[in-house]
Amino acid sequence: MANNNSSSKDTYVLVHGAWHTGETLEPTARIIREQGHDVHCPTLAGNRPGDDYAKLSLQDAIDDLVAYLEKNDLKDVRLMGHSYGGMLISGAAERVPERIRRLVYVNAFVPNPGECLADMTPPNFRELFDAMNKANNGAVVLPYPIWREAFINDADGELAQKAYDVLHPQPYRCFVDPLPLKAPLAALEIGKSYVNCVEDTAMPHSLPWHPRLSERLGLFRYVACAGSHESLFTQPEALAKAIIAAGRD
């Protein structure tokens, strides 16, 4: 195992959630970099301007993440996934485990083998995804009232709107394609952490991110963080600190 020292220079790859781009994680990344670490925030297939929403799949995004790690020859990576990004880091972990030091889920989906993201959401989410898919030829858009009340509840109205304006439509297939893992993530011999932003109600608290999804990781490190599902916009300092606490050693 490589450097165990908390003052070492570590490599972080931060994987955005649905509707987001790598750019939205830059305020968080900057703070982690100030602690001396290397931080990458790629925007993956499906979340780029001009992407073909009707065709792009969950697997395309995972392929893209694996290619990014390989192309940059990244090793000992603290691989963070936010929300939908949990699907992507889970898929990549089975493909290139030798490059990954620790998986860090931030209010993220933790799929059982063969599950899709929608399987882990309340029924009304699935219905919303399906309706949008039909209406928008494969593109799912988050309605502003849901964004404002359930995703970025800790922002003021101005920040809520400003952040909403940088979101992209998300390919429907990213939500409904199953992830064919060979084994449950708990069996994967890589360290795992779960960061839980305690005001996050993107998943209702009766069907919560943690411990419902986090416990699928088996032995994992729990880190609590202030803020909503969109702490990357509302409190990047707290989020950066939590990611470092989750990723160190």
Next chain:
Amino acid sequence: MANNNSSSKDTYVLVHGAWHTGETLEPTARIIREQGHDVHCPTLAGNRPGDDYAKLSLQDAIDDLVAYLEKNDLKDVRLMGHSYGGMLISGAAERVPERIRRLVYVNAFVPNPGECLADMTPPNFRELFDAMNKANNGAVVLPYPIWREAFINDADGELAQKAYDVLHPQPYRCFVDPLPLKAPLAALEIGKSYVNCVEDTAMPHSLPWHPRLSERLGLFRYVACAGSHESLFTQPEALAKAIIAAGRD
């Protein structure tokens, strides 16, 4: 819709809980006013010195709240209800929805149509209410040990006693009269927020305020706050900040 701007001057009406008066919300109100807002803290029927505990009803208190909003011609109101106050703002919202911009529940009861407050409490609360009603001709008093341990657990002993000394008996009917709503609150086309003081154990955490009662609101904005059920006494700054986060835009 009116002003969406977080620096605007908004109107807040803060509705006290059982045993409390409007005066107990003044420390919180003062802090909200310092942010440039208009804040009202009426003491409603049933909680005034000299009230006839045997006769006054839940409906009397709701009528009083509606009359207050109308008499002062308040519009675009952020209507906050603490604890039992959740019954009152729920009833008023159906009566004068055109005056209300957003309902803000602070560790408050959210009734289904036809429910009374006692329906949402543990069985031993109902038994306590019933026994007191018989013993005190309609007046329910909160015993000091319950107040000190379960309501104001974050105070020191001196503040716990001082705050207890300003409480009033509460008419029994406020706890057992059903609220005949025409429709579930989730169907009401008014913004809704739920502030959850995370050390509040007035409802046991196995039968919690949130998400058990908050989720009855449908889509709502969640705001966490430090402190106990009596954060209005123990940390009015945190509570004021949470109410503003809940009430803005």
Next chain:
Amino acid sequence: MANNNSSSKDTYVLVHGAWHTGETLEPTARIIREQGHDVHCPTLAGNRPGDDYAKLSLQDAIDDLVAYLEKNDLKDVRLMGHSYGGMLISGAAERVPERIRRLVYVNAFVPNPGECLADMTPPNFRELFDAMNKANNGAVVLPYPIWREAFINDADGELAQKAYDVLHPQPYRCFVDPLPLKAPLAALEIGKSYVNCVEDTAMPHSLPWHPRLSERLGLFRYVACAGSHESLFTQPEALAKAIIAAGRD
């Protein structure tokens, strides 16, 4: 009842958890002492260097705690138990209730009459205890990966290792001996508090310390605290403040 005044000089006895010694509670004790209080941190039978792990029992540790209170003639004691220490203060409370002002459980076990500690843990804990008992002649050792991820998740790697190095093996019988209480703790006429360190995942959050175990106390005072199960190492200031909030009046 004695001094109710929060500026009074109170007597605290802090009882360590499994694998720990009284010495590990000294950083917390020092902060409580700075507030003017008297604080004792005994190391009890089973947790001393050279103890006979195969023979020492839960009852030996309780006897030791009772003897400590009697020998020092301590009165009006705020008796705090951390984790396994909850078994010990529960047992002592029935033996010398006249010496105890309040029981303070800190992420601690609260046994029903006749239960052992292992009865309150997930099945895989019991299996781990049993396997170690056989392999190590009665001594149970906490594996480092579980310590680091689930017990001291809020430490950096260096502190996690340093704290691990001062732990002792624990006699197996402390985990599997039933505690023969005469009555449920809720019936005991002594004040009770439960401090919950909210990042504690030594018990999984799906089978949590609070409210699962705390509610066995009947009416109790809840105090939330930052940090993991090992806040005594990672944030003694927060823990000391929480213990005082739990123990005062």
